[in-house]
Amino acid sequence: MTAPIRIGMVGGGFMGRVHRMAQRLDGDYQLIAGAFSSDPERARSSGKALNLDPARVYTDFTTMAEREAAREDGIHVVSIVTPNHLHAPIAQAFIEAGIHVICEKPLSISLEEAMALRALVRRHGVQLLLTHNYSGYPAVRRARQLIREGTLGELRLVEVDYAQDWLSEAGSEGWRGDPALAGPAGALGDIGIHAWQLADYVTGREIDTLSADLHTFVAGRQLDDFAQAMLRYRDGARGRLSVSQVSPGNNNRLRLAVYGSRGGLHFDQESPDALWFARLGDPLQRLSRNGPGSGAADLQASRLPAGHPEGYLEAFAQLYRDFACSLRGEAPPDIALPDVDTGCRGLAFVEAMLASSQSNGAWTAPAYPTD
Structure with missing residues (x-):
């Protein structure tokens, strides 16, 4: 052992x-x-x-x-x-x-x-x-693989939303409400960066320019509690991102939809055992975790038979398990663990969002690092 x-x-x-x-x-x-x-x-x-x-x-x-x-x-x-x-x-x-x-x-x-x-x-x-x-969910890895295989055809639209309600009133922010501790972005830096990474990981497409609007609804709060953006991707696709921590009735409603010329995918983080797939002209399909048609990447991230739910903790543990494989020199499937480059690109996205919003939504290019 x-x-x-x-x-x-x-x-x-x-x-x-x-x-x-x-x-x-x-x-x-x-x-x-x-x-x-x-x-x-x-x-x-x-x-x-x-x-x-x-x-x-x-x-x-x-x-x-x-x-x-x-x-x-x-x-x-x-x-x-x-x-x-x-x-x-x-x-x-x-x-x-x-x-x-x-x-x-x-x-x-x-x-x-x-x-x-x-x-x-x-x-x-x-x-x-x-x-x-969230990139540890089997359904997310399956979506990534389907797109890499060209199943959706030419990508056209990317839509990602993350809604919470825990900051709907003043006084609950803790350190996340202090720019000295949280940084210059509020909801954007807390959950917006998750939304960005989910879309980035699944599609493999980089944002060329974005037009952002950040807002603070709760009086006295120093950081944004809402952010949205229109996205233009380098390959011509278009996108939309929206994050809110002031949306009553929402706990962790993170949803991603990707549409191409031949089909579409939909993932809901609060129902993570399923990926919804629509091939153009065919009925909508529910692709179950560890179910028929699963590939190496999502099977490797699945511990239980289909129908026995896996969720947030298992996805978290999957990153730890994959990192252990990497540290030991083992070779997991091509899953692209989030690393220091992911972190840099995520901060480039955040800073572009801040700059765009401060310029009344001016189209802004993220300063992605280059070697």
């Missing part, structure tokens, strides 16, 4: 619990170190609750990176689950220590920071996974 990969964690909260569950699901990782809080008592309490060696519970990430790198039994990879403004400095400390990184999105709070991390990853030869977990 392959030994689990030694992993550490910086940060905590809700997403910390999600990441730890994802790490455990397939037995690929063992959590052995962490910096869960800068407060010594909280750090010790968190470490004790996770049955960690007290000597490997830290109160700052710099010390953790240095000491773990110096140990023969040190961690191989670190998981970063902190507010956005800390992603880049924490990732930098561990990359420079030669430790692989799993980072919550967004990669940083600016494209400049993200590009600096990209250079560090290449210089130190480490791997970085960005947890855009």
Whole structure:
């Protein structure tokens, strides 16, 4: 049996619990170190609750990176689950220590920071996974494969929407409402970047220019709680993106529709076990996870027989499992894990959205990195 990969964690909260569950699901990782809080008592309490060696519970990430790198039994990879403004400095400390990184999105709070991390990853030869977990769903991978095979024909339209309601009233923002901690984008940086990545991953098409409108509905809020854009793709396709955290009745309604000259696809994150496919002129089909016609990419991301639902945690765990394969030098199917380049391109999208909205919707080209 392959030994689990030694992993550490910086940060905590809700997403910390999600990441730890994802790490455990397939037995690929063992959590052995962490910096869960800068407060010594909280750090010790968190470490004790996770049955960690007290000597490997830290109160700052710099010390953790240095000491773990110096140990023969040190961690191989670190998981970063902190507010956005800390992603880049924490990732930098561990990359420079030669430790692989799993980072919550967004990669940083600016494209400049993200590009600096990209250079560090290449210089130190480490791997970085960005947890855009929706790309771990089997249905999403099946949609990507169908498009790559040309099943839809020439792509014409891409529509992606992400609606939530938890910011419909003032006072619930937490650190996500503080530009110093969250960065310059609110709903756009929190869920808009997920919507962008889902469309980007499935279609494989890059946005050429976009016309954006960001708005803040709740009085006193410093960051956007709504964003929308018209999209023009480099191959001539057109698109639309809309994200809102002030839409009552919506929890995590992330939906993607892609239409081509020969057919269309529709995915709904709240019903993730199915992909809806319409071949032009034929009845609408429900393609079940692990059902007839499944391919290598989506079968590899499916753990249970069709009809036994899999969802958010399994998709999250799939990224961890695929990253474990990559760290071990194994070869999973062609699934294109979200990495440091994905993070840079995502920040280029965010900054183009901000610039366009500030210019009254002027068509703006994302400054995607080039080699």
